[in-house]
Amino acid sequence: MSLNENEVFEVQIYTRKYQIGTCFTCQKCLYCGKDLSFVNCHCNKNEKPAKNNRTAKVRGYRGLCYDANNSQPFLKEFMNKSNLKFGYEVNLETSFYCSLCTACNSKISRENNKFEKEIKKEKNGTKSDIFSEESGTLIVVNPVTELQLRISIKNGKEVLPSILVNWSFDDIKYIDFSTKVEQLVSEHIGLTFNSEYFLAYKGNSEVGAGTLLDNEITFEEFLKDFQRYISNKKKVMIIVTMKDKKKNKKKREYKDDNLENTASEETEEEIPKPKSVKTKKKGSATNRIPKxxxxxxxxxxIGEIMMQLKDKYVCNLHNHKHCFVKDGRHLFLSNVSFSMWAQDIFKNNTDFETPPNHAIFSMLHSVKPTSCNSSNLNSNENSSLPILNIIQNYISEAPSINEFLEELDRKYGANKFTCYLQKFEEEEIRVNQLFRLSDAEYNFIGISKIGIRQTLRDESKKFV
Structure with missing residues (x-):
């Protein structure tokens, strides 16, 4: 037997009194999950539903305290229809407690949210002329004539308290806004121009640096965002960040110092100048070797004493590094160690055989070599001559710098090494000092090739 779509069938729904264990709007049993509009069940529906007395078919429910005076229109209509449909004969003018299934509760929540959004749109409205490209329609609204802002000024590490302003404009433009900000900043930190700071904006509750505000285009976007913030009852903050003047000042001072140094070097031999008393700033270092x-x-x-100490404590066991040897243990010596030792010798606090009483000279930092040559261990015990005598011995044993470079030219190629003779003579560098020169010192002399440097170091070790 086929059913005709035009035929209407009537279904009778049994009326009954409302029970707390059923859904008020759909008559679903909140214990077994059956639809009680057409069938009945044996559950005790006069008992309030709970987790312990429900089956797995009913995952949850919601208790509703209905009050007609504080309910949305949709909920009132929905409750009235259910009251008439199932014949509860409940007086909905008074407040009462009922139960809802999850499906009905979700339906009521969705309708309530729609109603609240429509009310919010009616209250907020629109406040500017905005053309919608998607719909192609022009929405007529009022232009912005008043700005209520919080302005924060950041001057280096110092952050001033926020300033509340309320500015009114007849026809708001970027140049007028920029002038207002410039006047405000000048009032709080002194005369300041708009080229000396950055402007940015963001919501008061937002994090981050904000959006840059530096021209007409970004200002138009700012006005649109300002309307959006105000419509959502949010406050707008303008951030004024002062530019760092120290970097530019340091660059200018560095250039001026370089100009002064070059000018003084050119006129040093012609016009003798008195020593200038200048205090060096901390952290300022020069790459020049003092003459x-x-x-x-x-x-x-002190320099002569340091040279003597370095020549005395050369260690052949550790690739010609410097060590102080005591009881078969080697203590590595750095430039700082030699400087402290030389100053103490100059002050007559110690001698060439005894290191200063300082933590860096403690033998706790020493190491014991695995293989040791007795002659190397006692190499620092055979020299007690005065400084001038030892310097003369070095000069007599090692060739002159001119002879040394000419020998290297004959061995490795003509004019490969003698081209640097003038620089070596100007800086008064001896042959037995070549292997100790650093890369920065070789660069200053003008020797940039790695092979030339290494050859000079290797050949000069023979005369140490």
Whole structure:
């Protein structure tokens, strides 16, 4: 037997009194999950549903305290229809407690959210002329004439408290806004121009640096975002970040110092100048090697003592590094160690055989070599001559720098090494000092090729 779509069938729904164990709007049993509109079940529906008395078919429910005076229109209509449909004969003018299944509860929540959004749109409205490209329609709204802002000024590490402003404009433009900000900043930190800081904006509750505000285009976007913030009851913050002047100042000072140094070097031999008393800033380092002519007597003497100490404590066991040997243990010596030792010798606090009483000279930092040559272990015990005698011995044993370079030219190629003779003579560098020169010192002399440097170091070791 086929059914005709035009035929209407009537279905009778049994009326009954409302029970707390059923859904008020669909008559679903909240214990077994059956639809009680057409069938009945044997559950105790007068008992309030709970986790312990429900089956797995009913995962959850919601208790509703209905009050007609505080309910949305949809909920009122939905409750009235259910009351008439199932014949509850409940007085909905008074508040009462009922139960809802999850499906009915979700339906009521969705309708309530739609109703609240429509009310919010009616309250907020629109406040500017905005053309919608998607719909192709023009929405007529009021232009912005008043700006309520919080302005924060950041001057280096110092952050001033936020400033509340309320500015009114007849026809708001970027140049007028920029002038207002410039006047405000000048009032708080002194005379300041708009080229000396950055402007950015963001919501008061947002994190991050914000959006840059530096021209007409970004200002138009700012006005649109301002309307959006205000419509959502949010406050807008303008961030003024001062530019760092120290970097530019350091660059200018560095250039001026370089110009002064080059000018003084050119006129040093022609016009003698008195020593200038300038305090060096912390962290400022020069890559220049000081000339011997610029050192005072004390510095020259300490330098000679350091050279003597370095020549005395060369260690053949550790690739010609410097070690102080005691009881078969080797203590590595750095440039700092030699400088401290030389200063103590100059002050007559110690001698060439005894290191200063300082933590860096503690033998706790020493190491014991695995293989040791007795002659190498006692190499630092055979020299007690004065400084001048030992320097003369070195000069007599090692060739002159001119002879040394000419020999290298004959061995490796003409004019490969003698081209640097003038520089070596100007800096008063001896042959037995070549292997100790650093890469920075070789660069200063003008020797940039790695092979030339290594050849000079290897050949000069023969005369140490």
């Amino acid at each position: 011997e002519s610029k050192l005072d007597e004390k510095e020259k003497m």
